[in-house]
Every structure is written in C-alpha cells, then in structure tokens.
Amino acid sequence: MYIFLTGLALSIILAWQAHKLSSKGQNRLLILLAILFPLSELGKQFLLYVSNNCSYNWWYFPFQLCSMPMYLLPLYCLLPEKYQQARLTLANFLVDFGLLGGIFALADPSGMHYSLAVLTLHSYLWHFLMIFLGFFLIFTRKNSTCPKDFLLPGALFLMLVGIATYINIIFHVCGSINMFYISPYYLMEQIVFRKIALITGQTAGRLIYIASEILGAFLIHLSSRSYK
Numbered sequence: 466m467y468i469f470l471t472g473l474a475l476s477i478i479l480a481w482q483a484h485k486l487s488s489k490g491q492n493r494l495l496i497l498l499a500i501l502f503p504l505s506e507l508g509k510q511f512l513l514y515v516s517n518n519c520s521y522n523w524w525y526f527p528f529q530l531c532s533m534p535m536y537l538l539p540l541y542c543l544l545p546e547k548y549q550q551a552r553l554t555l556a557n558f559l560v561d562f563g564l565l566g567g568i569f570a571l572a573d574p575s576g577m578h579y580s581l582a583v584l585t586l587h588s589y590l591w592h593f594l595m596i597f598l599g600f601f602l603i604f605t606r607k608n609s610t611c612p613k614d615f616l617l618p619g620a621l622f623l624m625l626v627g628i629a630t631y632i633n634i635i636f637h638v639c640g641s642i643n644m645f646y647i648s649p650y651y652l653m654e655q656i657v658f659r660k661i662a663l664i665t666g667q668t669a670g671r672l673i674y675i676a677s678e679i680l681g682a683f684l685i686h687l688s689s690r691s692y693k
Contacts, residue, residue, distance in 0.1 A: 469571045472589065476596040483597075484604035491605055492542075498598060499542045502535035502591075509587055516581055523642040528632055530566040530645055530678070533625065534559060534595055550617075553609055558618040560599045560608040560689055561682040567595030569681075573656045603689050615686045619679055626675060647671045 483494060506527050513525050527535065541555040570577065570592050577588040602608050629644035636642050643651050653662035653670045658677070662670025 468589070469574070472571065472593045473568070473596060476593050477600050480597050480600035480604055483601055491601075494601070495538065496542050498534075498594065499539040502538060502594070505587060505591070506532070506535050509584060512581060512584060523636055523640040526632070526636070526642055526644065528629055528644045530562060530625075531570055531592060531595060533566075534563060534598060538598070552607075553614065554617040554621060556602050556607040557609055557614055557686065558621055560602050561615065561618055561686040562622055562678070563595050564599035564685050564689075565678065565682045567592045567599065571596075575656075608689060610687060610689055612687065615683055618686075619683070622679065622682070647675065 484491070486494065510525070510527065514521055537555050537559060541552055541559070544552050544555075546552070571589070574589070577585065577592070579585050579588070626645055626647065630647060630649075632644050633642055633648040633650070637648070637650055642648065646653070646655055649668075649671075653659045653667060653674065655674060658670055658674045661673055665673065
C-alpha cells in the first residue's frame with residue numbers, strides 16, 4: 466500500500482509539473498511515452514521468452530486493458546489535429562479506462578510480480594506511467610468530462626473486449642491465455658469478482674466484471690476535471 470500511495474502521489478505531482486510545459490514540450494512528452502510504452506513491452510517480452518527456455522508463454526501476450534497505452538497513444542500522436550473527434554475519443558479512453566486499469570492493478574498487485582526483479586519493476590513503472598499519462602491528459606485539457614463524450618470510448622472498450630475474447634478462444638490451443646481476464650476457459654480470478662462469479666456463475670460474473678469496468682470508467686470520466 467505504501468508503494469501504491471507514494472507512486473500515485475508522485476505520478477500526479479509529476480503530471481501537474483509536466484502540464485506547465487509549452488505546447489511543443491507537451492507533444493514531445495506524449496511522443497516520448499508513445500515510443501517508451503511499446504519499446505519497454507518488447508524488452509519485457511524478450512526477457513520473458515528467454516527466461517522461459519526460449520518458449521513463448523501466451524499468458525503474457527500483451528493485450529490486457531493495461532496494455533492499451535502502447536497501442537492507442539502512438540495512434541493518438543500520429544493522428545493529425547483535424548481528426549479532433551478521434552483524438553478526443555483516444556484521450557478520453559486513456560484517461561477513463563487508463564486510470565481505472567492503472568489504479569486498480571496497483572491496488573491489487575498480486576499479478577504484477579515476476580521471478581525476475583526487473584520485470585516486477587517494469588510492471589510497477591508501467592502502471593504508474595499509465596496514471597501519469599491519465600492525469601497529464603486531464604491537466605492539459607485533452608480529455609472531456611461531457612457525459613456524451615463517453616459513448617465512443619465505451620464503444621471502443623467493448624470492441625477491445627470482443628477482440629480479447631476472440632484472442633482467448635483462438636489462441637487457447639497454444640497455451641494458457643486470459644486477455645482482459647474474461648477467458649471462458651478459466652475461473653474469474655479478479656479480487657471481489659471471483660466471489661461474485663461463484664454465486665452468479667462464471668459467465669454472469671464476467672458480464673458483471675465488464676459492466677463494472679464501464680461504470681468505473683464512466684465515474685472517472687465524470688469526475689475528472691481539466692486544469693491549467
């Protein structure tokens with residue numbers, strides 16, 4: 466808990482300081498993060514591959530909710546300014562679902578520990594960077610708190626849930642894989658929701674889990690405020 470609270474506070478403070486950069490400086494910082502996320506993930510995947518006797522473990526395939534910054538932030542940076550709606554949708558997703566994923570993963574860090582200390586460190590830093598990014602986008606007024614502007618990020622989340630489900634089913638034969646933690650081949654393991662699933666059944670438990678993520682992200686969407 467000490468690490469979580471310290472990292473959370475530091476992420477917010479650094480995001481507040483970074484928002485004081487010039488417009489060009491802010492864009493350069495976003496581009497730096499857009500490069501850092503996928504490069505660090507490539508390094509992680511390489512270390513996982515080597516430490517597993519040069520055999521790929523599909524459990525660590527990078528398509529969890531917390532993996533999305535490595536895909537969506539580069540897309541955000543590459544989109545021209547004229548595509549304002551698309552950029553707003555991506556920014557809102559990175560704030561609403563990014564903060565949700567980053568904060569709750571750190572609140573229950575049981576799945577963030579690896580046999581290699583460097584991978585555990587990477588996992589913690591990754592989620593702190595997600596929180597930093599979310600607050601940076603809020604402080605630089607790149608997100609929106611209008612309720613209707615949650616519709617597209619919510620739809621994007623459901624599309625990603627569909628992709629994750631497809632990956633879970635298709636690659637199940639390759640080994641253990643549980644993207645978005647909603648694979649039909651495994652019991653729910655997320656804290657609180659694993660108990661709910663035991664009562665409601667696994668399918669209903671997964672649907673409640675997905676609905677709760679949407680609700681949590683929507684509450685973040687409404688409660689986030691943009692400051693200068």
